[in-house]
Amino acid sequence: MGKKKKQLPLPLYDEIRELSKSLFNEEGSWDTPEYIKQNMVHTFRYYQDAALRFFHYSQAANEFRFRNVNHVLFNMATGSGKTDLMAGLILYLYQEQGYQNFLFLVNTNGVLNKTIDNLTNMASDKYLYEPQIEIDGERIEIKQVQSFPKNQSLNTIYLKLATVQRVAADIYTQKENAMGKEDYARNKVVILGDEAHHYSASTKSEKEEEQSWENAISTILNANDDNLLLEFTATIDLENKNVYEKYKDKVLYRYTLDRFIQDKYSKYVRRIQSSNTDVDNMMNVVLLSEYRRRYALEEHGAYIKPVIMFKSQRIDASNKAHEQFNELIDTFTVESLKAFLSRQAQITSEDDSETLALAHNYYREREDDLSEIVRDIKRELAPSRIINANDTSQSGILEKGHYEALNSLESPMNLYRVIFAVARLTEGWDVLNLFDIVRLSDDPKVKGTKATTMSEAQLIGRGARYFPFLLNGERSYTRRFNDDSKDSLILETIHYHTINEPQYLKNLVSALDEMNLPTGEDKKNPLIDVKVKPTFKRTDVWKYGKIYYNETIEVSDNYYDSLEKYGVDTKNDVVIPYISALKEVSYKDTKIQEDYTNAYNVAVTFDKRYLNKIMNRLSFYRFSNLKKYIPLLNSREEFLEEKWLNIYNRTIYVKIPRTMDSSILTANEKINILERYFSYVAKQIKSGYSKHRGTGKFIGYPIKEYIANYRKRVPNYDTGKAFMQDHPQTVDCYEIKEDYFV
Numbered sequence: 001m002g003k004k005k006k007q008l009p010l011p012l013y014d015e016i017r018e019l020s021k022s023l024f025n026e027e028g029s030w031d032t033p034e035y036i037k038q039n040m041v042h043t044f045r046y047y048q049d050a051a052l053r054f055f056h057y058s059q060a061a062n063e064f065r066f067r068n069v070n071h072v073l074f075n076m077a078t079g080s081g082k083t084d085l086m087a088g089l090i091l092y093l094y095q096e097q098g099y100q101n102f103l104f105l106v107n108t109n110g111v112l113n114k115t116i117d118n119l120t121n122m123a124s125d126k127y128l129y130e131p132q133i134e135i136d137g138e139r140i141e142i143k144q145v146q147s148f149p150k151n152q153s154l155n156t157i158y159l160k161l162a163t164v165q166r167v168a169a170d171i172y173t174q175k176e177n178a179m180g181k182e183d184y185a186r187n188k189v190v191i192l193g194d195e196a197h198h199y200s201a202s203t204k205s206e207k208e209e210e211q212s213w214e215n216a217i218s219t220i221l222n223a224n225d226d227n228l229l230l231e232f233t234a235t236i237d238l239e240n241k242n243v244y245e246k247y248k249d250k251v252l253y254r255y256t257l258d259r260f261i262q263d264k265y266s267k268y269v270r271r272i273q274s275s276n277t278d279v280d281n282m283m284n285v286v287l288l289s290e291y292r293r294r295y296a297l298e299e300h301g302a303y304i305k306p307v308i309m310f311k312s313q314r315i316d317a318s319n320k321a322h323e324q325f326n327e328l329i330d331t332f333t334v335e336s337l338k339a340f341l342s343r344q345a346q347i348t349s350e351d352d353s354e355t356l357a358l359a360h361n362y363y364r365e366r367e368d369d370l371s372e373i374v375r376d377i378k379r380e381l382a383p384s385r386i387i388n389a390n391d392t393s394q395s396g397i398l399e400k401g402h403y404e405a406l407n408s409l410e411s412p413m414n415l416y417r418v419i420f421a422v423a424r425l426t427e428g429w430d431v432l433n434l435f436d437i438v439r440l441s442d443d444p445k446v447k448g449t450k451a452t453t454m455s456e457a458q459l460i461g462r463g464a465r466y467f468p469f470l471l472n473g474e475r476s477y478t479r480r481f482n483d484d485s486k487d488s489l490i491l492e493t494i495h496y497h498t499i500n501e502p503q504y505l506k507n508l509v510s511a512l513d514e515m516n517l518p519t520g521e522d523k524k525n526p527l528i529d530v531k532v533k534p535t536f537k538r539t540d541v542w543k544y545g546k547i548y549y550n551e552t553i554e555v556s557d558n559y560y561d562s563l564e565k566y567g568v569d570t571k572n573d574v575v576i577p578y579i580s581a582l583k584e585v586s587y588k589d590t591k592i593q594e595d596y597t598n599a600y601n602v603a604v605t606f607d608k609r610y611l612n613k614i615m616n617r618l619s620f621y622r623f624s625n626l627k628k629y630i631p632l633l634n635s636r637e638e639f640l641e642e643k644w645l646n647i648y649n650r651t652i653y654v655k656i657p658r659t660m661d662s663s664i665l666t667a668n669e670k671i672n673i674l675e676r677y678f679s680y681v682a683k684q685i686k687s688g689y690s691k692h693r694g695t696g697k698f699i700g701y702p703i704k705e706y707i708a709n710y711r712k713r714v715p716n717y718d719t720g721k722a723f724m725q726d727h728p729q730t731v732d733c734y735e736i737k738e739d740y741f742v
Helices: 011-021 034-039 046-060 082-097 109-119 164-172 181-186 201-205 213-221 241-247 257-262 278-300 315-330 334-347 354-364 367-380 450-463 486-491 502-514 540-544 608-617 623-629 636-640 667-688 721-726
Strands: 071-076 101-106 133-135 138-144 156-163 189-194 228-233 251-255 268-274 307-311 386-388 418-421 434-439 493-499 528-530 546-554 574-577 599-603 652-657 692-702 710-712
Touching (some): 011 046, 034 082, 034 133, 046 071, 046 251, 071 082, 082 101, 082 109, 082 133, 082 138, 082 228, 101 109, 101 164, 109 156, 164 213, 189 213, 268 278, 278 315, 278 354, 278 434, 278 486, 307 315, 315 367, 315 386, 315 418, 334 367, 354 367, 434 450, 450 502, 574 667, 608 667, 652 667
Parallel strands (some): 071 228, 101 156, 189 228, 268 493, 307 418, 386 418, 434 493, 574 652
Antiparallel strands (some): 528 710, 546 692, 599 652
16 A cells, blocks of 8 residues: 555644634534525535535634635535535525625536526426525525626525636626626625636646636636635645645635545445456446346335446547447347356356346346346337437537436436446536446557546546435435445445556556545455354353443423523623733633733623624524524523523623723624623533433343344455545454453
8 A cells, every 4th residue: 555645734724623623612603504404405414514614614703803714615525515515605605794696607518507407497306495595584586697787686696607718708808798807896796616626727837827717717806805716626636736835725624535435425436347348348237237227126116227328538439339339239139138148157257246247147047037128128228218428419418408318317207328428427417326337448549548537537436426216215315235235236336347458447546546536346255254252252241241321311391491401500690801802712711811810890781782683693593593402492582581591680791901991892892792602602502402311220231232243344445545544444354262352
C-alpha cells in the first residue's frame, strides 16, 4: 500500500470544524430551520444538515462577525445531494439574510435542463420543493427569470439559471436584454456554481486574467459588497498548487466519496475483467441484468428495472455496437442461449466472476423455462427500449426534450433498459437504477488514457448511487442487506465490465484510487469462520457470566412540566459578563479573560420587542421546534411567562468594569446580552430532554447468548487506498493454540 498522503490544511474548514465542537460556540444550538424541513421534498441527511450549519456559522457566529465570508466551496461526493443542499441554501439566504436574486451557473445545457426541473418545474418528479412554499405564513414564489427585475416583488425568489459560457458572454459583450456588471450591482445576488471545478481555467493555467469564465464570475461577485459566491463540486484537485492556493481558505465543508460509501448511501462497486469479444460481453451483461430483475421479483417480490450502459470512446464505434446489440437480441433463441452458456462454462468460473457464475447457474437450472426467459429478454431489450445518446437524429439529446427519458429512468412509466453513449453522460446525469456499465473495446489501437479513464471513474461514481427500490412496502435510501450476502451482491452492487488490457486497467485503477472510490474484482470471496475457542467455553465466565444492561423507562410528556426538569434555573436572577469590543465570551463561560475584580452588576432594561427579536433570530425558539422539546407548552408567549422561563419576574444583570458607564449600553449590546442567555437556555433544554431515562434496575443476560460463532466476508478492495488506510480490510484466519481470549 502506498504512503498515505499528507492532509493539506484548509484553514476555514478546520476553523469551523473546531467551532462546531466548541462548548462556547453561541450558535451551537442552531439546527436546520423548520421552514427548510417543511418546504423541501427530501429530508436532509446528517451531512447536508452539517453543511448548512457550517455555512450558518460562517455568516452568523461571533467569530466571523468582522469577516466577510462571501466566497465558499462545498466539496461533496457525487450523488450526495448537492442540489438538495443548494435548494435549502436558497431558502436560508432568502429568509435569514433577505436575498431574493440567485444566479445558478452550470457548465453544460444538460445540467442546466436538469436543474431547471429540480428548482422550478413543479410538474417534474425531480422537483425538490413542496408544491407550495410557505414561510412564516407567507406564500413564497420561485420565479425563473432571464434578468433580475429592477422593481422586486415581496415574497418572491428570482432564479436565473444559465451556463457559465452564456453569462460570461453577456458580461463581456453588452447586448440588449443581457445582464451586465451594473445589473449584478443593483441588488445583492447569490451565485451558485455547480460542478465548480470547471470554472478555474485561469487559476490552473496561471495565465493573465482575461475574458475567462472565472474572471466573469469574479466580476459579478465584486459588483456588490453583499454578493455571495457558493461553489459546489465533487472534484477538486487540491494537489494542484494553484488550485490549492485559491481554495484553501474557501473550502467550507467536505463530504468525501469514501465517507459516502462508508455511510451506505451507495452501491458497492465490482469490476468484471474479461478478454471476451464485445458481443460475448453484451450477452453476459444481458443475462446478468435479466437475472437481477428476476432475482428481485422471485426472492423479494420487488420490481426493479436494472439499466445497462454501453460506453465507447468513439461515436462511430458506439453506433456500430448499437447495431450489433440489436442483431444479438433479434437473433436470440433458446438454442443460442444454451450454446453460449456451454461456451462460458469452459472459460468462466466464480474465481473469474462470482456474479456472472451465479447468473449462468440460474439459467442452467431453469432449462424448462428458457423459452419464457428468451421471450422476456427480447421484449425487455427490444430496440424501442434503447436510447442512443449519440444518435445524430437526436443531436444534443440532453439539451433537448428527449433528455427527460434519461433523467427519469427510475420511473415505472419509463421502459428504457439500455443506453449507448460516449461522453454525454459523465456529469449532470441523475440515474439510480444503473447496475451495469460495459466498457466496449472499440479499436484495439485506442487505449484508455488517463483522461478517459478518469472520465470513466467519474461515471462509475455517478452510477454507484444507491437505488431505493420498494421492498416490503418500504424504501430504504441506504444499503439494507448484509454486506456479505447474495442479496447485496445482486441488488446493491454496480458492476463495471472492463476490457482486459493491462495499460487501460492500470490507468483505470489509478483513476479510481485518485477518486478514493473503493472497488474490487468480481472474484469469489469466501467466508471466514470466526469461532469461540473451546477452552473459553470451559471457563466459568462462559458458563455463568452475564452482561448487564440498565433498564430504561419511557418519560411521559407530563414529566416535563417546568424548565427545572431540564436543568434551567428559573427562580434566581441572571448575571452575564459584559462583552467588550475585543472579547467574546458566552453566558456560563468559565474561561473569561476580563478582569472583573472591580466590577458591578447593572440591570438590563428591555421590553417584549427585544425578546421577540431574539426568539425570531434563534431558530430553536420557533414554536414548532420548542414544542418538540416542551410538549406541554401552548405558545411562545407562555414560554416567557412564570410557568416556564419566568423572565418577567427576574432581573438580568450584566457585570461591567467599574470604569465603564452603565448608561452607554446600546440596544444592540442589550440584544447580544439577552441572546447569549437565550442560547444557553436552548442548550440546557436540548441536553436535558430525553424520551427515556435509566432506572436502578440492571438485567443480566448470559454471555454465551451474546458471543457466538459467525462468518465474515471481507471486501476485496484494490482501489480507494485512502479509504482502506482508514478502514483496514486484511483479515486472515489462524488457528492459535494459546488461550488468548481474555
